[in-house]
Amino acid sequence: xxxxxxxxxxDLPLSGIELVLHVAELxxxxxxxxxxxNFTTPPHIVQAAMDALEQGKTHYSxxxxxxxxxxxxxxxxxxxxxxxxxxxxxxxxTAGTSPALYGAIQTVLEAGDxxxxxxxxxxxxxxxxxxxxxxxxxxAGDPEQRFVPSQDDLATAVSxxxxxxxxxxxxxxxxxxxxxxxxxxxxxxxxxHDLLIISDxxxxxxxxxxxxxxxxxxLDNATERTITINGLSKxxxxxxxxxxxxxxxxxxxTNFCKIHRHSTICAPVISQEAAIxxxxxxxxxxxxxxxEYDRRRKMMVQKINNDVPMMQVQSPKGSFFMFANVKDLxxxxxxxxxxxxxxxxxxxxxxFPSRLFSTEDLTQSGSLVSMLYLARFAxxxxxxxxxxxxxGEGYLRLSFSQEFNQIEKAIExxxxxxxxxx
Amino acid sequence: xxxxxxxxxxDLPLSGIELVLHVAELxxxxxxxxxxxNFTTPPHIVQAAMDALEQGKTHYSxxxxxxxxxxxxxxxxxxxxxxxxxxxxxxxxTAGTSPALYGAIQTVLEAGDxxxxxxxxxxxxxxxxxxxxxxxxxxAGDPEQRFVPSQDDLATAVSxxxxxxxxxxxxxxxxxxxxxxxxxxxxxxxxxHDLLIISDxxxxxxxxxxxxxxxxxxLDNATERTITINGLSKxxxxxxxxxxxxxxxxxxxTNFCKIHRHSTICAPVISQEAAIxxxxxxxxxxxxxxxEYDRRRKMMVQKINNDVPMMQVQSPKGSFFMFANVKDLxxxxxxxxxxxxxxxxxxxxxxFPSRLFSTEDLTQSGSLVSMLYLARFAxxxxxxxxxxxxxGEGYLRLSFSQEFNQIEKAIExxxxxxxxxx
Numbered sequence: 001x002x003x004x005x006x007x008x009x010x011d012l013p014l015s016g017i018e019l020v021l022h023v024a025e026l027x028x029x030x031x032x033x034x035x036x037x038n039f040t041t042p043p044h045i046v047q048a049a050m051d052a053l054e055q056g057k058t059h060y061s062x063x064x065x066x067x068x069x070x071x072x073x074x075x076x077x078x079x080x081x082x083x084x085x086x087x088x089x090x091x092x093x094t095a096g097t098s099p100a101l102y103g104a105i106q107t108v109l110e111a112g113d114x115x116x117x118x119x120x121x122x123x124x125x126x127x128x129x130x131x132x133x134x135x136x137x138x139x140a141g142d143p144e145q146r147f148v149p150s151q152d153d154l155a156t157a158v159s160x161x162x163x164x165x166x167x168x169x170x171x172x173x174x175x176x177x178x179x180x181x182x183x184x185x186x187x188x189x190x191x192x193h194d195l196l197i198i199s200d201x202x203x204x205x206x207x208x209x210x211x212x213x214x215x216x217x218x219l220d221n222a223t224e225r226t227i228t229i230n231g232l233s234k235x236x237x238x239x240x241x242x243x244x245x246x247x248x249x250x251x252x253x254t255n256f257c258k259i260h261r262h263s264t265i266c267a268p269v270i271s272q273e274a275a276i277x278x279x280x281x282x283x284x285x286x287x288x289x290x291x292e293y294d295r296r297r298k299m300m301v302q303k304i305n306n307d308v309p310m311m312q313v314q315s316p317k318g319s320f321f322m323f324a325n326v327k328d329l330x331x332x333x334x335x336x337x338x339x340x341x342x343x344x345x346x347x348x349x350x351x352f353p354s355r356l357f358s359t360e361d362l363t364q365s366g367s368l369v370s371m372l373y374l375a376r377f378a379x380x381x382x383x384x385x386x387x388x389x390x391x392g393e394g395y396l397r398l399s400f401s402q403e404f405n406q407i408e409k410a411i412e413x414x415x416x417x418x419x420x421x422x
Numbered sequence: 423x424x425x426x427x428x429x430x431x432x433d434l435p436l437s438g439i440e441l442v443l444h445v446a447e448l449x450x451x452x453x454x455x456x457x458x459x460n461f462t463t464p465p466h467i468v469q470a471a472m473d474a475l476e477q478g479k480t481h482y483s484x485x486x487x488x489x490x491x492x493x494x495x496x497x498x499x500x501x502x503x504x505x506x507x508x509x510x511x512x513x514x515x516t517a518g519t520s521p522a523l524y525g526a527i528q529t530v531l532e533a534g535d536x537x538x539x540x541x542x543x544x545x546x547x548x549x550x551x552x553x554x555x556x557x558x559x560x561x562a563g564d565p566e567q568r569f570v571p572s573q574d575d576l577a578t579a580v581s582x583x584x585x586x587x588x589x590x591x592x593x594x595x596x597x598x599x600x601x602x603x604x605x606x607x608x609x610x611x612x613x614x615h616d617l618l619i620i621s622d623x624x625x626x627x628x629x630x631x632x633x634x635x636x637x638x639x640x641l642d643n644a645t646e647r648t649i650t651i652n653g654l655s656k657x658x659x660x661x662x663x664x665x666x667x668x669x670x671x672x673x674x675x676t677n678f679c680k681i682h683r684h685s686t687i688c689a690p691v692i693s694q695e696a697a698i699x700x701x702x703x704x705x706x707x708x709x710x711x712x713x714e715y716d717r718r719r720k721m722m723v724q725k726i727n728n729d730v731p732m733m734q735v736q737s738p739k740g741s742f743f744m745f746a747n748v749k750d751l752x753x754x755x756x757x758x759x760x761x762x763x764x765x766x767x768x769x770x771x772x773x774f775p776s777r778l779f780s781t782e783d784l785t786q787s788g789s790l791v792s793m794l795y796l797a798r799f800a801x802x803x804x805x806x807x808x809x810x811x812x813x814g815e816g817y818l819r820l821s822f823s824q825e826f827n828q829i830e831k832a833i834e835x836x837x838x839x840x841x842x843x844x
Contacts, residue, residue: 002585002616005677006532006554012680021485040478049692053471056462058662063443095517095664095690102685106553110428124684131528131681132428163424194424240480240691242517255427258434259553262546263524268517268690269662270471 008131015123016387019357019368023375026351031410032398033381035172035321037237039292041274042285045236048277052270061266063257065093065245069272072279073245080204081228082218089250092257093275095267097202097231097244102128103263104227104246105164107256108196109134113163118149119389120323122172122200126389135161140391143325146176146317147391151185158189164196165189167216170203173388173397174323175316177207183216190225197226202244203319205235205286208294211317217247224249234320235286236278241271293320296400296407303408304398307415313398320401323385327394330366333421337373338363340421345376367393378417380410430553437545438809441779441790445797448773453832454820455803457594457743459659461714463696464707467658470699474692483688485679487515487667491694494701495667502626503650504640511672514679515697517689519624519653519666524550525685526649526668527586529678530618531556535585540571541811542745544594544622548811557583562813565747568598568739569813573607580611586618587611589638592625595810595819596745597738599629605638612647619648624666625741627657627708630716633739639669646671656742657708658700663693715742718822718829725830726820729837735820742823745807749816752788755843759795760785762843767798789815800839802832 003010024030040046052058064070070087078084085091094100101124109115111133117125119138126136139157141147154165167186169178178186190197197216204213217226231244246256266272300322301315310329316322341349341363349359349372363369371384374396385395400407425432446452462468474480486492492509500506507513516522523546531537533555539547541560548558561579563569576587589608591600600608612619619638626635639648653666666689668678688694722744723737732751738744763771763785771781771794785791793806796818807817822829 003532004530004618004673006528006530009529009677009680017683036482041480046475046480049475050472053468053475058463058468058660060458060661096687098687099685106428107431108426108428110425127680127684131684196426238480239482240688242688242690251426255431258431258549261439262549262553263521263685264664265518265520266662266664268664268693270692271690 008133012127012130014356015127016384017123020381020383020387022352023372024381026348027375027379030375030379030381031402031406033383034399034401036239036401037234037289038402039237039289041237041241044281045238045274045278049270049274052273057269057273059269061269061272063261063266065091065267066269066272066276069093069276072276076279077247081201081215083215083223085247086250090247090253092246092253092260093267093272094244094246094260095264096242097200097229097233098124099264100229100231100244100246101198101200103256103259104198104229104248105129106132106259107252108227109163112161114159114161115164115166116154116157116162117166117389118154120147120173120385120392120395121166121389122168123387125166137162138390141174141176143391146314147171147174147323148176148178148182151189154186154189158193158195162193162195164198166198166200168200170207170213170318172203172319173321173383173385175319175321177211177213177318180214183214184219187216187219187222191221195225197222199226199228201228201230202234204230206290206293206320207318208297209315209317213318227252232275232278237289238274238278241274242268243271243275293400296404297322299404300398300400300407300411303411308411309415309418311414311418320399322398322400324382324396324398325394326367326370326396329370329418330394334366334369336421337369341369341372341376345373348372348376365393367396370396374414374417378413380414382414430555434549434552436778437549438806439545442803442805442809444774445794446803448770449797449801452797452801452803453824453828455805456821456823458661458823459656459711460824461659461711463659463663466703467660467696467700471692471696474695479691479695481691483691483694485683485688487513487689488691488694488698491515491698494698498701499669503637505637505645507645507669508672512669512675514668514675514682515689515694516666516668516682517686518664519622519651519655520546521686522651522653522666522668523620523622525678525681526620526651526670527551528554528681529674531585534583536581536583537586537588538576538579538584539588539811540576542569542595542807542814542817543588543811544590545809547588559584560812563596563598565813568736569593569596569745570598570600570604573611576608576611580615580617584615584617586620588620588622590622592629592635592740594625594741595743595805595807597741597743599633599635599740602636605636606641609638609641609644613643617647619644621648621650623650623652625656626652628712628715628742629740630719631737631739635740649674654697654700659711660696660700663696664690665693665697715822718826719744721826722820722822722829722833725833730833731837731840733836733840742821744820744822746804746818746820747816748789748792748818751792751840752816756788756791758843759791763791763794763798767795770794770798787815789818792818796836796839800835802836
């Protein structure tokens, strides 16, 4: 009997996202979990999509993306990111940031290669590396340094098999932003060991407190070893449009395109037209959204630290996530939460397909117990830090991409629920 | 020094598409080459996309696709294709048919597995199989049977390593349509050897002369081993929208979704809304497009067989391609064509990056020489049959997805050019 499913896919460990999706489906509308702007797309961008439809721009584009969009991305990169890619040879437009990341890893990763992932980190890095036979190596960031890993810890993780280093700033899930000196240290390491760098900058526009986003590719001699990934989903509230891009040296984009041609053909063309408007049009709406995220962020930090027992947050400098420390909660109340889940909350535990998640799986991490407890009893989706790799246990990811009032109420529910916990 | 690019990607042989794209870029607007409907998307579908934009439907959908779209696909499959997939567990919406095919092969193919590809066949099958470490095994179809392979030839190709059999009907590039008995024979073989089947039915609506399209999954006991791939690009002139789907047993879709979640997240949402309108709305525009393709097809067959020397076509039963036999042309004139290309036409030969295509590469196949000759001297893109695998040499693929008059003129140019060939 042949095996039905490719080994790397069949054996892929569940990444936590499956568990989050299950809870979200069971309890629709949970607060604080969503990694998506609540804003609708700015009207001038929607209008550009409508114009494209009206003008019959419903045919294929070149595989690499519309030339005008690639030029707009090149200009944006020069202005915002401080480096200057060739739009013809170094930029490929993808159907979202995910395919950019996926294709980039497939392009360069050899089975057996190690990939250094500073954690806590977005789920997909680990999963994609494993799908292509690579080995993820976690380097836990220092919570006192907004979860940016120390240069020593990064250096210790390098082996003769290391091929790639992933940098994600501003960070999902921690909200940390890497300073220029952190990026320079990562680049030095990459140069010393001949590593490639994937720089995921999807949250670049969402920074606060006068923090500045830096692109690692803007540092001296960095472009030759850096694959920069970006897109419009978060900055311009365009998640459903599916527009991202990859910027890399032409030897990498040429090979990336071999994959892209067969896996994608081209990114959706109406969305590409909208993306031109997003990049070339007025940016006030981006600034207005960032101001509103900032208002929510400040309220949220204050309210959690004042009102929610056994939970502390540091003010995040970027993204729309904060990474709440719940070590006190776990230390003091994990058994109470487990017992509540096994009694009043057993509907939730029993709803999981036992083939995928046994009760033992579900209760082995204190963060996960806290997540399930808050989902069940406070109607809040505080995503378990354990899903984000080494250094995540003891934390919960909270999003502020929902309306101010919803966030306020959700924090009140968390405060009440945890207050009542005996 | 580490290798920069993953071995399977770096070593991927050029698939012919790169050469076609090069010629298309050099001579914009060549006739007969395009694999894309010239029609604009029907207005009620465009309107549905506009409505979605107006209603702010610009957020993520569920990874698997909008529930309403999956229901519409299930209904369409029941009505058109004679089988009845579960929309919740057996259908995943993808960003075009290419990612459906790509993800399906990645989901089931183990490195070292063999994949039987009846040829001539669409470029991507071979490339994707190679990218995942598989071994394509070509089975050349019988030109007298519209290029459908004989049961014996298929059976001979099976080895202990065979995992998968690809069926594409109606066929790109040949225009052949598999009868029910051909499909039953393929299914019998798959059952005997425990193979999976990928059934690419993208051209299902484009059939002529009262020929009926049959889906292999509609045969008894076929669904358990069949992955059906389909989409709206060709039937509804929606190439730029990027909507396709995969239908398969839930063990396959569940694993497919592990890839899809990280490679795609979800298909573009405005396009998904348009796709609901395409599937549930009136189908007159599809019928009108098919009538027009049919009109072109008849003219083209007659005109080529009457007017173009050393070229014969059989009337294709499906798709918008015909596969012209140019064996006479090659036998009698290949040296003349080569010498014209090396003299007046050397600008074309020299335009290719020699690293990728040497003059020797470009002149070793008679079909390719004919393609380059017609591109250079008749402004026609007659795609070399050699690009489509075993059995393709001696043929040229001609498309009738352009306007009637353009096709007429292109054939006249071919006739004149070949007449003048000394």
